[in-house]
Amino acid sequence: MNKQDMTKPVFSAQDVTKVYRSGDVEVHALRGVSLELFEGEMAVLLGPSGSGKSTFLNIMGGLDQATRGTVRFRDLELTACSESQLTRYRRNHVGFVFQFYNLIPSLTAWENVSLVTEIARDPMDPGEALELVGLKERMQHFPAQLSGGEQQRVAIARAIAKKPEVLLCDEPTGALDSKTGIFVLEALSRINRELGTTTALITHNAGIQRIAHRVFSFLDGRIAETRVNETRIEPADVTW
Amino acid sequence: MSPGSFLGTLDRKLLRDLARIWSQSLAIALVMACGVATLIIALGAYRALEETRSAFYDRYRFAHVFASVTRAPLNLRAAIAGLDGVSGVELRIVRPAVLDMQGMAEPATGVVVSIPDVGEPAVNRLYIRSGRLPSAVRRGEVAVSESFATAHRMEPGSTFSALIDGRKQTLTVTGIVLSPEYIYALAPGDMVPDQRRFGVFFMPRTVLAGIAEMDGAFNDVALRVRRDAKPAQIIDALDDLLRPYGGRGAYERADQMSHAFLDNELVQLRASAIVVPPIFLFVSAFLVNMILSRMIALEREQIGLLKALGYGRAAIAGHYAKLVVLICLCGVMLGFAAGNWLGFGLTRLYARFFSFPFLIFPQNADLYLISAGITVAAALAGATRAIWGVVALPAAVAMRAPAPTRYRSVLAGGRLLHLLFSQLTVMALRHLFRWPARSALTTLGTSLSVALLVTALFSFDSVDFMVDTVFSRTERQHATLTFGNDRSPRALQSVEKLPGVLRAEPFRATAVKLRNKNHERRMSILGLPAQTDLQRILDLDLQPVRLPERGLLVSERVADVLKLGLGDRVEVGLLEHGGRSVFVPVTSIVQSYVGLTAVMDIGALDRLIGDGRRISGAYILADSSKLETLYRAVKQTPAIAGIALKEISRSRFRETIGENISIMMSVYVGLAAIITFGVVYNSARIQFSERAREFASLRVLGFTRAEVSAVLVIELALIVLAAQPLGWLLGYGFAWLVVEGSQSDLFRIPFIIETSTFAVASLVVLGVAAISVLFVQQRVNRLDMVRVLKTRE
Ligand SMILES: Nc1ncnc2c1ncn2[C@@H]1O[C@H](COP(=O)(O)OP(=O)(O)OP(=O)(O)O)[C@@H](O)[C@H]1O
Numbered sequence A: 001m002n003k004q005d006m007t008k009p010v011f012s013a014q015d016v017t018k019v020y021r022s023g024d025v026e027v028h029a030l031r032g033v034s035l036e037l038f039e040g041e042m043a044v045l046l047g048p049s050g051s052g053k054s055t056f057l058n059i060m061g062g063l064d065q066a067t068r069g070t071v072r073f074r075d076l077e078l079t080a081c082s083e084s085q086l087t088r089y090r091r092n093h094v095g096f097v098f099q100f101y102n103l104i105p106s107l108t109a110w111e112n113v114s115l116v117t118e119i120a121r122d123p124m125d126p127g128e129a130l131e132l133v134g135l136k137e138r139m140q141h142f143p144a145q146l147s148g149g150e151q152q153r154v155a156i157a158r159a160i161a162k163k164p165e166v167l168l169c170d171e172p173t174g175a176l177d178s179k180t181g182i183f184v185l186e187a188l189s190r191i192n193r194e195l196g197t198t199t200a201l202i203t204h205n206a207g208i209q210r211i212a213h214r215v216f217s218f219l220d221g222r223i224a225e226t227r228v229n230e231t232r233i234e235p236a237d238v239t240w
Numbered sequence B: 001m002s003p004g005s006f007l008g009t010l011d012r013k014l015l016r017d018l019a020r021i022w023s024q025s026l027a028i029a030l031v032m033a034c035g036v037a038t039l040i041i042a043l044g045a046y047r048a049l050e051e052t053r054s055a056f057y058d059r060y061r062f063a064h065v066f067a068s069v070t071r072a073p074l075n076l077r078a079a080i081a082g083l084d085g086v087s088g089v090e091l092r093i094v095r096p097a098v099l100d101m102q103g104m105a106e107p108a109t110g111v112v113v114s115i116p117d118v119g120e121p122a123v124n125r126l127y128i129r130s131g132r133l134p135s136a137v138r139r140g141e142v143a144v145s146e147s148f149a150t151a152h153r154m155e156p157g158s159t160f161s162a163l164i165d166g167r168k169q170t171l172t173v174t175g176i177v178l179s180p181e182y183i184y185a186l187a188p189g190d191m192v193p194d195q196r197r198f199g200v201f202f203m204p205r206t207v208l209a210g211i212a213e214m215d216g217a218f219n220d221v222a223l224r225v226r227r228d229a230k231p232a233q234i235i236d237a238l239d240d241l242l243r244p245y246g247g248r249g250a251y252e253r254a255d256q257m258s259h260a261f262l263d264n265e266l267v268q269l270r271a272s273a274i275v276v277p278p279i280f281l282f283v284s285a286f287l288v289n290m291i292l293s294r295m296i297a298l299e300r301e302q303i304g305l306l307k308a309l310g311y312g313r314a315a316i317a318g319h320y321a322k323l324v325v326l327i328c329l330c331g332v333m334l335g336f337a338a339g340n341w342l343g344f345g346l347t348r349l350y351a352r353f354f355s356f357p358f359l360i361f362p363q364n365a366d367l368y369l370i371s372a373g374i375t376v377a378a379a380l381a382g383a384t385r386a387i388w389g390v391v392a393l394p395a396a397v398a399m400r401a402p403a404p405t406r407y408r409s410v411l412a413g414g415r416l417l418h419l420l421f422s423q424l425t426v427m428a429l430r431h432l433f434r435w436p437a438r439s440a441l442t443t444l445g446t447s448l449s450v451a452l453l454v455t456a457l458f459s460f461d462s463v464d465f466m467v468d469t470v471f472s473r474t475e476r477q478h479a480t481l482t483f484g485n486d487r488s489p490r491a492l493q494s495v496e497k498l499p500g501v502l503r504a505e506p507f508r509a510t511a512v513k514l515r516n517k518n519h520e521r522r523m524s525i526l527g528l529p530a531q532t533d534l535q536r537i538l539d540l541d542l543q544p545v546r547l548p549e550r551g552l553l554v555s556e557r558v559a560d561v562l563k564l565g566l567g568d569r570v571e572v573g574l575l576e577h578g579g580r581s582v583f584v585p586v587t588s589i590v591q592s593y594v595g596l597t598a599v600m601d602i603g604a605l606d607r608l609i610g611d612g613r614r615i616s617g618a619y620i621l622a623d624s625s626k627l628e629t630l631y632r633a634v635k636q637t638p639a640i641a642g643i644a645l646k647e648i649s650r651s652r653f654r655e656t657i658g659e660n661i662s663i664m665m666s667v668y669v670g671l672a673a674i675i676t677f678g679v680v681y682n683s684a685r686i687q688f689s690e691r692a693r694e695f696a697s698l699r700v701l702g703f704t705r706a707e708v709s710a711v712l713v714i715e716l717a718l719i720v721l722a723a724q725p726l727g728w729l730l731g732y733g734f735a736w737l738v739v740e741g742s743q744s745d746l747f748r749i750p751f752i753i754e755t756s757t758f759a760v761a762s763l764v765v766l767g768v769a770a771i772s773v774l775f776v777q778q779r780v781n782r783l784d785m786v787r788v789l790k791t792r793e
């Protein structure tokens, strides 16, 4: 990653707040979050449970709307977008990876990936995407025939197959053991490196933070600390 | 004690569950309600009619055996009364009448029946609604049947004039009455009762004998028999007694017009009580199974937890059974309400065709209990499998989430699939084939609503066809005139001379008993000129036939019941003219939808009877601008004993049938809509619930709402489309059963289903299905992506 890219933010969030209201109870999930993510950057979001990480990631991904504040993706102001604009944004620019994989059980691995390539503007071949995550041999298997880690790698292949500009991962290794977790992280960092995809990754595993360029620590709906990793480690060296 | 502890915790969960799935429960409750309501309506009306009829028959001593005769002496009474098993005898005079009613250009017709001069008849007593019975010492007094009196706003004291046996009478109404013999009163030549144009009149015996020149004689017998009597023997003995006097053959209630029509109606009511409610019970059992299975699949972890906490299997099974029973209760209550309400409507409809002095509504508490009982039983039967799954589930397994559903490749290899369809379609197809039994049952459920509609709508086609053939191709005359007695062919010239008559064709009719081996039926043989044009006879291909010089033409129904084939010789027993028996070959089998029909050339009939050339009446074609003068002339012509106005009975028939059909149609469209909604809405909801996560994932991936809805819609569309041909087939079968079940000596329904009927049935079902899916599609639009993805299923 070179310095010029770092000067041009892909994402910029300004003072984002999110309040959930259920009945007369108000939950302040985000209390003014501002940050910028740059082209090709790998960011890790850390923080205790309930600190607002997922909420923030979902707003960045256009799955949810902020209560106040602005979020921009390049020139697009997400906080001012209509539902159909957000759908188009997700379709064209964002890849998601979730803790619980969210594969479609009625489609094979290959089909789960081509689900996305069919509607993307400049996708890679589904087989190529599966090859990137090391699952070319298991293409014709249904999710029920795959292990958790394999399912997660299919989910990553599905997320990257459209060559997204940003990849948003919410605890992608949360349900996995260390060995499969490392497989998954390797796939993610390879994509970040080879395709230059801006990646935001939520984790509870403090060891994982060292593979990132920058680490944002959430606390109680705010970013308590931002840290730049002077030296990054390879996923294989992560201690679980 | 806190208010909450009145309901256990599980019961509170139950109520919340019910509140959560209220719309699905309501859809099922509606299907159940239809089952309960149709059962209550059909069986309730059946019982009411049956009870009312038997009460009327018993209290007013309706006869068991009937006979008519040309003219027999009253001194036969002792012989008839002495027949073994006879408990009551009434020897009567029955004469036709042509009536001149105020405010009615066309003549009305009727029959005049004698009653004893003093006292009540031993058989067929009269219920007096108002006024009194006519007196034998005052001339011109008459009691009038209620339906005719109502149609003409008659009251005791009203007067009108009538032509009885060629004599003009001015009659004064003394009373309005109802007779068990004329509950269903149909004018000769009519297909539905017309209260305005046909009446029954009762006169003291001496008075009527004076008018009809029947002193010391009778022409009609009505008998009551003892419970242990053998009617067949009585009929034979009575026939022997009456034969010398022109007896036309005695018959039982089953052949008595009013009784036969009422019976026919009762049979149909009972049939619909047997056929329709089970459809709803089946569909509701299937729906209960569907939503309960889904609910239990979703609540595996909760069930495991309950078991871990120490709830017994029975407690948990009971919990879900209670939910089913609660849904049933809603359905049953709705069904009771609708059944009661529509039951009244149906009874009112019957009251228009059947004249009863009173209506008896039997206590139907058992009916309510039975319908509620079988509804609950069917629903619980549907629930058993799902509930058994709960009971069998070990606590530990229940706590673990089920593995992702296993799908199979459909269409070998899957490559072809991808060439043909998008991934979204593949998803829909795989889901469809993942639960083949459920998909098949859903298809069957939807097809039942198509079938129900086809069955209801096809009667339109049949009646249209019947009206077309009967009215415009066979009976082309304006009116049929009948003479009091057979006359010489010269009478035809007098008919032709009536004002406005353009053409007249003679006919001769005589009562016969056709017999083939041990099969026999009473009917009349109609003699027509070879070159008939006004009254045409159609062959089975509906082409007019030219009457052959010899031989008998019989309708399909007659051939069926007498087991006659072409060329067979049938024994014709003449009932009126000396009672001879002759064998006649069947030369043709012809089409006829009303009554039992046997036709021959009029010359051949003359030869068969052997009393020379005679005619019984004439068919006429009239100048419609001169109808009023024609009617006036008919009312004044003594020789004319009856007139059947085809034109009027045609429109009356169309009107009545049209009304009945439109009532029936709206009922059946409603029923079909409820089934379709119940089935499609619930499948869509369950599909949505099973796949909410998938749908949310698709939305996250950037698929639009429309694209995601398409997955839902494609699967349901395939099911609903597959249901159409199946529904047509089932409907065709049901319609065939209806046609077969309603064949009787009275009428026959042609089996005709137009393509448009299938189309309309499908359009209704497709429309309702689309609306049902639309409701669920709203949920796709409101899908909360974040929430769905956060939770593991
Ligand atoms: N739909 C909702 N309604 C009400 N409150 C919500 C909702 N979603 C999230 N919250 C609340 O917002 C806060 C932040 O939630 P969020 O899911 O962002 O936390 P998180 O940092 O991702 O936690 P974890 O590490 O456990 O996933 C929490 O207090 C949570 O309870």
Ligand SMILES: [Mg+2]
Binding pocket: A053, A054, A055, A170
């Ligand atoms: Mg989270």
